[in-house]
Amino acid sequence: MAGLAGVSQATVSLVLSARGDGRAAAISEETRRRVLDAARSLGYVPDPAARRLAAASNNLLGVFSFTATFPTDVQHSYYPFLVGVEQEAAARGYDLVLFTGSSPGGAGAAGPDALSRVRLADGCLFLGRHVPRAELKRLVADGFPVVHLGRREELEGLAWVGADYVNASREVVDHLAELGHRRIVLVREDDDAPASTDRQRGFLDGLAAAGIAGGPGAVLRCADPARELTARRVGALAADGVTAFVAEETDTGAAWRALNAAVREAGLSCPGDVSLGLLGSPPADLAARPVPMGFDIPRHRLGAAAVRLLAALVAGEEAHEPLVACEFRAGETAGPPAPPR
Amino acid sequence: MAGLAGVSQATVSLVLSARGDGRAAAISEETRRRVLDAARSLGYVPDPAARRLAAASNNLLGVFSFTATFPTDVQHSYYPFLVGVEQEAAARGYDLVLFTGSSPGGAGAAGPDALSRVRLADGCLFLGRHVPRAELKRLVADGFPVVHLGRREELEGLAWVGADYVNASREVVDHLAELGHRRIVLVREDDDAPASTDRQRGFLDGLAAAGIAGGPGAVLRCADPARELTARRVGALAADGVTAFVAEETDTGAAWRALNAAVREAGLSCPGDVSLGLLGSPPADLAARPVPMGFDIPRHRLGAAAVRLLAALVAGEEAHEPLVACEFRAGETAGPPAPPR
DNA sequence: CCGGTTGGTTAATGCGCATTAGTAATGCGC
């Protein structure tokens, strides 16, 4: 231990774990220097496990992902989140521990104690849908700082950050309303995930704010968009006065794909005859022109927000606003409505 | 502690940390069951920090990158390596610690002790060119297990893994020779990085093996390929009997770009009039058709190899072969040479 | 010259576990 090179042991601890703020502890400048020098020359570093055991903290934030953190399929990865996570963690002086949760062949994956390794860090961020509830609940119940990336309200007391789909969807409708559209239809899939219901709520809010009657016809709920959303149906709606369509974003992008196909087949031009909006980002294979009007989920900001929240929890502070605003994207698929015939 | 619910304490430890293999310790079946039941009903989980403290190894592998690990610019990131690193680490039961070395605003970034945090893990992987030599040397000298991703021979005793450019480049030439080409020219930039010289060596080896005279004209070294590699020059070479060109891969892809442009301008068709090879992967913006003949650096395998090597060092074993073979890519830019006129 | 005070340092304690030496209980042979 560095104590030999210097003078004592507890002193080393006092020097190395000196809190930057507040009272600068009772250590003479000379001693401090001696200790630091010795530590450097010996390459001494306090053992994080010991630090943690001794009821302190070790400046480590865990990241536990239930799909491989670095999947081979980059498309559906958490990479964009991690960009923000890493930046924010670095800015706050934390290092990251990647718990390789259930990677292919993952080690600690199986057992019920897979999650317990996480306690090695000061707190932990969870990514992915398939987090075992029981385990997570225990962590929360034990007062271990935990933040879930993505909305997660069913679990009492679990902190989370998510994107504000309601307001973002509302902005899309606002935009269409400002352009002059009075008949707008939402195409969504038949799914009750919060991400879907949030978007619908924002959509309806937007209609209401614009003084447009929602009515049951304003939302098209399709179990199989590709089959149900035919060119004929879209054509009929357009003929009936609908001038704008909005589709929700999902993993598959089915609603958006079907909507686009139907509009094209119906012989309608996009910004000209009807305006289209996408409540999210386009799937990778449709990312090229034309850029859809809609919004982007600020994944890196979400990651950063999650770290901020986690850091606050670790520090014993209270949680703040968990919703992060999305970024409106003007795109090229929305314009003034065609004059009625 | 679960001891109360059961009978003792050390017994709990014996039960819970029972090694599956070997001698099943001296615990009666009944006691074992009692302990397990109690543990389950109390939701007891051994504190990993304490375990590590007592066991003296923490199953953590460090990853220290001198550019942000998750850069905003995904193109030039270490992401592909990390895919392999994570998989291999997971497979071996290690967790990863990301030392946010010099991320923008990084915390421990500045000080000379930035690297010493690394000792927290059982060993550490280093990515990036700008690793401070002195610090690294200290780690190595102290016997701390260190592996550098990318060739690094100047530092005595530093373990590293790298791609085998020599053999990969040679294979490219072999392929051309088999197709019947007898006059092949290498276009490279004016840089003495090992990645460049390795490729040239492999190229020359390939020529020699095919019984083709290397001669000084076989290698075109350009400080500024875009300017020096004109259509006229390429045309002249082709007229002189050169039937195949090979370009080295660099960050910018300048040599490959210039070669392609020159061939096109010279009015030469690619697999028809001349064959082209790229010693590496095409830059992202040229990744579409036509796929160049050449080789791919198996980044994820490199990452995995690095972890294997590091794990071996941690276990006190000796290092193995540091070179990882590249994958030959037939592509669409090479064919039999045009018959001489 | 003494009690009081402050600044600087250390000895001692405990975090929760793995490990090892040691104890109690039982079985076995002679």
Place this chain on the structure above:
DNA sequence: GCGCATTACTAATGCGCATTAACCAACCGG
């Protein structure tokens, strides 16, 4: 019935640190 081996468990120790009470020196006012 006594030694001796086995089996089943426990007491004790230490991992490396943070923390805290305690200690020592010097200094100060009275």
